[in-house]
């Protein structure tokens with residue numbers, strides 16, 4: 001039997017090992033809770049509750065319904081439970097010297113310290129694009145990815161509202177890089193915080209980036225909320241995670257992305273225009289007027 005399997009078998013029969021595992025899982029549940037739940041809740045309460053009226057003109061299509069948010073919360077919770085076990089598995093790999101997460105920032109030199117986060121993000125972005133395309137094949141979509149796509153107008157909670165297999169594919173796969181490169185512990189924390197913040201932000205239903213962002217020569221290479229929102233709206237195109245280049249190079253960016261971004265970030269309607277628009281909506285012949293895609297549902 002392999003040596004580490006023997007260690008594992010003897011540990012499973014040891015009550016102290018079970019207590020240690022329980023302590024580790026509790027610690028990760030608290031830290032993951034703070035990071036994932038804290039950031040997502042902060043974004044949701046700010047954009048969808050406190051600033052709901054002020055940012056209504058920034059809606060990309062419509063608000064998520066209350067029932068949808070409850071369903072997203074259910075799947076979000078199951079993903080968090082999975083992540084707690086994932087963190088424990090990462091700790092196990094560390095204990096078995098299968099990966100190296102180091103404390104001293106300069107242990108592997110300043111260049112690697114500065115380069116490691118961009119490398120991890122580029123690798124994560126590539127893994128996500130490929131696995132996301134795979135998740136859109138007929139069988140995988142129907143049995144796995146459809147869970148995430150039940151949110152047509154997502155809330156920040158939808159970011160981690162996934163089938164467990166999808167969570168393992170999209171979050172676990174990028175971490176396989178740790179089998180080949182060392183990572184400083186604060187860089188790993190930044191990697192996680194970036195993932196939580198931008199995933200929740202990508203499902204915010206409101207475009208908070210400034211007008212011109214998507215057409216900018218530099219910022220346009222980063223995905224926006226509109227970019228991923230359109231993916232939820234039509235279930236095809238815009239498969240990228242952090243950057244727009246895979247969709248552009250492989251011809252999968254939605255043709256109207258830039259126009260929809262411009263529309264969501266246009267000038268706020270003047271109060272007089274808003275009153276006129278409201279009157280038009282309540283007029284007897286308003287049924288013939290085009291439906292406002294931004295109305296709350």
Ligand SMILES: [Zn+2]
Nearest residue numbers: 132136145231
């Ligand atoms: Zn998808």
Ligand SMILES: [Zn+2]
Nearest residue numbers: 148159203228
């Ligand atoms: Zn999504």
